[in-house]
Amino acid sequence: xxxxxxxxxxxxxxxxxxxxxxxxxxxxRMPDVYTRMHAATKSGTLGSGLMLVGVAVDAGSSAxxxxxxxxxxxxxxxAPIAAxxxxxxxxxxxxxxxxxxxxxxxxxRYDQRHRRLxxxxxxxxxxxxxxxxxxxxxxAAR
Amino acid sequence: xxxxxxxDSFLGxxxxxxxxxxxxxxxxxxxxxxxxxxxxxxxxALDMFSIMAMGLIALRxxxxxxALYLEIAIALGLVAxxxxxxxxxxxxxxxxxxxxxxxxxxxxxxxEGS
Numbered sequence: 001x002x003x004x005x006x007x008x009x010x011x012x013x014x015x016x017x018x019x020x021x022x023x024x025x026x027x028x029r030m031p032d033v034y035t036r037m038h039a040a041t042k043s044g045t046l047g048s049g050l051m052l053v054g055v056a057v058d059a060g061s062s063a064x065x066x067x068x069x070x071x072x073x074x075x076x077x078x079a080p081i082a083a084x085x086x087x088x089x090x091x092x093x094x095x096x097x098x099x100x101x102x103x104x105x106x107x108x109r110y111d112q113r114h115r116r117l118x119x120x121x122x123x124x125x126x127x128x129x130x131x132x133x134x135x136x137x138x139x140a141a142r
Numbered sequence: 143x144x145x146x147x148x149x150d151s152f153l154g155x156x157x158x159x160x161x162x163x164x165x166x167x168x169x170x171x172x173x174x175x176x177x178x179x180x181x182x183x184x185x186x187a188l189d190m191f192s193i194m195a196m197g198l199i200a201l202r203x204x205x206x207x208x209a210l211y212l213e214i215a216i217a218l219g220l221v222a223x224x225x226x227x228x229x230x231x232x233x234x235x236x237x238x239x240x241x242x243x244x245x246x247x248x249x250x251x252x253x254e255g256s
Contacts, residue, residue, distance in 0.1 A: 006151060006152055006153040007152060009153055009156075009204065010152050010153045010155075010156035010157075011156070013153075013156050013157055013160045013200075013201065013204065014156045014159060014160060016160070016197060017159070017160035017163035017164055017167075017197070018163065020163065020164060020167045020193075020194055020197055021163045021164075021166060021167045021170075023167070023190065024166070024167035024168070024170035024171045024190070024194075025167075025170060027170060027171050027174045027186070027187060027190055028170045028171075028173055028174050033180060033182045033183050033186060036174070036183060036186055037186050040186055040187075040189065040190040040193070041189075044190055044193040044194065045193060047193075047197060048193050048194065048196045048197040048200065051160070051196075051197045051200035051201060052196070052197075052200050052215075054200065054204060055200045055203050055204055055212070058153065058204050059209065061209075063209070064203075064209040064212065067209060067212040067213065067216075068200075068203075068212055070216060071196065071200075071212055071215045071216045071219065074216055074219050074220070075193070075196060075219055078219060078220075078223040079193065081223070081227075082189055082223055082226040082227065082230075083189075085226070085227055085230035085231075086182060086185060086186060086189065086226060086229075086230050086233075088230070088234070089182065089229075089230040089231070089233035089234040090180070090182035090233065092233075092234050093180075093181075093182070093233050093234060093236070095180045095182050
């Protein structure tokens with residue numbers, strides 16, 4: 001049995017390390033901050049989570065398994081929230097998207113004065129009057 | 143198994159290979175931390191650092207069998223999450239200022255990353 005858990009834990013560790021390396025390559029190669037965040041958050045979380053699963057498989061006592069699973073649950077709970085906040089902050093602070101971006105669903109819907117994102121075009125038109133032209137063009141194109 | 147690098151068993155070999163891959167990933171992320179054209183890129187790289195540090199601690203727990211380090215991993219995840227949240231608040235609050243003033247928010251040239 002020890003050999004089986006060793007092999008399973010080793011495979012978890014190897015696959016996790018591969019995913020973390022893929023996330024790092026994505027961090028370096030992706031063209032703008034949003035795609036970089038996409039690579040880092042999803043692939044990096046999966047990689048570290050697989051390593052923690054490897055710890056849980058390899059561990060002998062239930063206390064260590066519970067700690068590893070608690071760390072995994074914490075990682076899975078906080079990483080999406082952090083990525084969401086970072087993406088929102090980057091968009092609001094005006095970090096440009098990649099030049100090859102096909103469609104920006106939030107374009108013209110951010111009220112710069114009140115610092116608020118509007119969900120619907122009508123609300124956006126009421127609150128941010130200066131962006132009305134781009135919204136009309138966008139809905140016509142859709 | 144108390145040493146970090148132990149090539150006697152299959153698990154020891156995989157942990158050693160994973161350590162090498164993680165070191166490469168740390169170098170690549172550090173390049174992005176240095177080059178990142180905006181403050182957001184750098185904060186994303188720091189967040190990635192903390193996630194990779196949790197993976198490194200997991201590797202150390204497997205290699206040495208000292209389960210105490212898992213609590214360090216949990217605490218590190220908490221601190222890194224709070225740091226990222228407050229960096230995001232900072233970017234959001236100072237966004238326009240950074241875009242117009244200093245060189246932090248200068249956009250990357252197209253085709254530079256390819």
